Amino acid sequence: MTTYSAVRTTGIYCRPGCGAKPLAENVSTFELPAAAEAAGYRACLRCRPYRVAGTVADEAPELVCRAVQLIITGLLDESGEEALGERLGVSARHLRRMFNEHLGVTPDQFARSRRAHFARRLLDDTDLSIADIAFASGFGSLRQFNRAMREIFRASPRELRDRRRRGDRLAADGGLVLRLPFTPPYDWEAMCAFLRSRAIPGVESVEGGVYRRTISLDGEPGVLEVGQGGDDHLILRAHLPYWEGVMHVVDRAACLVGLDCEPVRAREHLAADPEFGPLVAARPGVRVPGAWGPFEVAVSAVVRDQLPPEDATDALHKLVEVYGVPVPGLAHGLTHAFPGPAALADAELVGPLAREVADGNIVLDGEVKTLARVMRKRAAEEVALRLGARDAWPLPGASERLRPWRSLAAVYQLVNEL
Template identity: 80%
Template sequence: MGPASVLGVTTYSAVRTTGIYCRPGCGAKPLAENVSTFELPAAAEAAGYRACLRCRPYRVAGTVADEAPELVCRAVQLIIAGLLDESGEEALGARLGMSARHLRRMFHEHLGVTPDQFARSRRAHFARRLLDDSELGIAEIAFASGFGSLRQFNRAMREIFRASPRELRERRRRSDRLIADGGLVLRLPYTPPYDWDAMCTFLAERAIPGVEAVYDGVYRRTISLDGSPGMLEIGPGGDDYLLLRAHLPFWEGVIHVVDRAARLVGLDCEPVLARALLASDPELGPLVAERPGVRVPGAWGLFEVAVQAVVRDQLPALDVPDALRKLVEVYGVPVPGLAHGLTHLFPGPEALASAELVGSLAVEVANGNITLEVGEDAAELVRSLETVTSPPAAQEIALRLGARDAWPFADDAEHLRPWRSLATTYHRLTAGIG
């Protein structure tokens, strides 16, 4: 059998007699005595199984659900952010205050793989989707997926998929190809249910003028990659995926762009336990039953979200958009030629150090006294933020940065711990977002 069942989302079935693993719903019907189960594709691959060619498990979300321990979730966030691209498990363990050996033990216990195996599987699965969906060349896909060299890329694809990248591209189905009218179009897979309308409403209500916009159910924003501007569009796709259209200055490291986009719209974690707890709450239960696909919104720019929260904390709601617009116009970098009101990149902390309302936050971030990064300890993050803003604003920032138990309200709501971030999102639906 696979590792302890902590995910509760998708269980992959591996057949000992064929050496193949499948996702739920595959048409294969093996004998039960020949089947082992795994919670992640990476765990099945680490045990020597290869992906089924019929159901193609690399095309589903495969995210770590909220049942995993917080330290494991923080480690996964750091891996997704690219920490293991240029460093090893020792650096990851040090970031979390533990030895690499203890970190590997925790990953084996809860996910069935080492951190390195998890990272390599993610890169390979992303590359396989690019081979299916895009017209990028083999070398472009290697570096877009986070591999350090073509040799490393070829070796990983042969080990995981038992074929070279060129052979895998030749196997793709005609219906896989996403036709792009400018930009690179990619799927953002998720495990249903997922409520895009709720997420879109939240993002529209908080869109920073000049940087973000929501029109006709599509979210758009400017981004900066190594100082060069780009633009993202996220909108509805199929029954189990959104569509991301990326207009970028280069394709290297696209896997991290896609991961950040997925985190922005709440696809990085499936709230299985959180949803179950809230479903039993007298106040929120009916709304959870009516809209079970609500997810906690994340962020593209972590400093950007912090600035927005601090401004919202100090001004009446009607004045917030104009204040943010002025910050963007005065301190942001112009990006000409875009539609939908997108005009600037959001300014960084150094640029906003002298700005009214947010200067104290910007200075503390620029000096390294406040660390706005994924994988940070939520309690420490909130404590540092409370030195420059109110407790509710600090909790709001923590929620958008991935804390599972943020609560920006006056009461404690102890009965909703440790899943108050999702409860907050439902409360806002009840109140009309806000």
């Protein structure tokens, strides 16, 4: 897990490996850049900590992790901490206390830091205009954007762009190209194997070490491609109808490939298990995959739970062809965007699930008890795993010794069987 060192005498915080060598008595440590910024520190110009993965530790309470997932989807862009607390069934005051205790920041401070750091990466990596970057990063106005960047980075967006280094800009022959940073180890080959085994024909494909999928943004189609980049990042190429709110597209893509949480504690726990220890030693970089959308992964899990593997894949392909939104002119077997709940309300196998979601009777989240209202337990566990639950177990066999990290154990077992 990455920790950040802040120097009281300079007011600067750094990531591990920075060449600065302050006296130990002048250093404080923080687990998140947002926490260092909330304490009044600014990012080091030499090591640029905004360019590394600022993931939340897997030892944080599940309530905090669920709140972070909702922030990533953009819940705080147009609402406040009260709405976030209501969604989680707790008061905003309790949520702020939990965030301060475990992350060192409030939910609003966490969201604001994420927006600013994403904007800084866009200033470095792309040639998007300042205005496009402001709205792509989730800021409500240029004034708000400029104020946040000056407060966090002590410079205007234009000044920050002028500081970018020659190797920062990513050349693009189509689409927006961005780095998805991670803290090693990370096993992209294992992630591709898992995603390939669960790919929905017409919507997703994994070929030549690249994961591709269609998406829909306010009814307009787009395409995402994720592939290996370097030792500490993947490369995302996004073909989108517009740039507004692209931060949440990038964040959801990072969650999909397991970059939202570094499983330090989970890996340590499994490494001591006689069955899973050898698997962890052989592939220490395995992560738990996420999902692009809760409804899509729920439909897939329900179908795969009720049919043999080949029949399930064919059934999902048929659902996409009949009910999905055609996206012509794509390669790699991509043909449609996945249909929404209303479109599948009368579909075989998944109609009851689709109607409950379309009518607002259920919110698909990582709670197995909630999911079990509309699907069998094994499918509910599969969906919970993909939506960020740390202790889901969609497999047969005893697993009590693996608590509370059964999700990672399940992924290890599934990848080992592929």
